[in-house]
Amino acid sequence: MGHLVLARHASTEASQEGRNLGQRGDPPLSAHGLELADRLGAAVAAELGDVASIDLRLVTSPALRCVQTVAGVSAHLSDAPSVEVAAGLIEINYGEWEGLTPAECAHRDPSRRAAWEADPFATATPHGESGADVAARALPIFESIEAWLSADPARAAIVVAHNHVNRLWLTALMGWPMIDYRRKVSQDPAGYSIIGWGVGPPLVQRINAVPPLG
Numbered sequence: 001m002g003h004l005v006l007a008r009h010a011s012t013e014a015s016q017e018g019r020n021l022g023q024r025g026d027p028p029l030s031a032h033g034l035e036l037a038d039r040l041g042a043a044v045a046a047e048l049g050d051v052a053s054i055d056l057r058l059v060t061s062p063a064l065r066c067v068q069t070v071a072g073v074s075a076h077l078s079d080a081p082s083v084e085v086a087a088g089l090i091e092i093n094y095g096e097w098e099g100l101t102p103a104e105c106a107h108r109d110p111s112r113r114a115a116w117e118a119d120p121f122a123t124a125t126p127h128g129e130s131g132a133d134v135a136a137r138a139l140p141i142f143e144s145i146e147a148w149l150s151a152d153p154a155r156a157a158i159v160v161a162h163n164h165v166n167r168l169w170l171t172a173l174m175g176w177p178m179i180d181y182r183r184k185v186s187q188d189p190a191g192y193s194i195i196g197w198g199v200g201p202p203l204v205q206r207i208n209a210v211p212p213l214g
Contacts, residue, residue, distance in 0.1 A: 002157075004156070004194070011030050048077075056155075058080065059141075070160040091161075131181055134164055173204075
């Protein structure tokens, strides 16, 4: 059975403050985030077991916080492959809500925020994207990886992406209404999920697992 390990990037200063971090800024991981990325790498290496026997791919969003997180994972893998950068995995464009907290968004645009909270899949952020916009560019990347995994049980892929991207894909995988993608699934910094692909339907083995303390 081929396996997909999907992780959210580790913490930044913005995420620790509860601020929207989309496409307009590209900050590095915080000191805590770098520690989390290292813990994630140790956890993923343990989950995959004998990584040397696996045909492995590493795929990441181009955002620095994701690139640094996948580097933390790669450091724990022997003979790690080159990292593939997939532009379509970039986080949602928050538009004019970039850098704001949820409360600040609601104060600035009360009606738009209410509509977005009710249906973030169909409603775009001001001069930004909707969940549907993100899904249109991100889900085909996952579908390609799924097809690659299904072809050989000795394959595995580690994908590092973002809060909205990961929740959208997991919601689609579960067959839940896409309108609920922010209500049905949580993604903690450096949280990871493991899905297996084989002859039958996908097998969910982990959802948003937290890397253990060293």
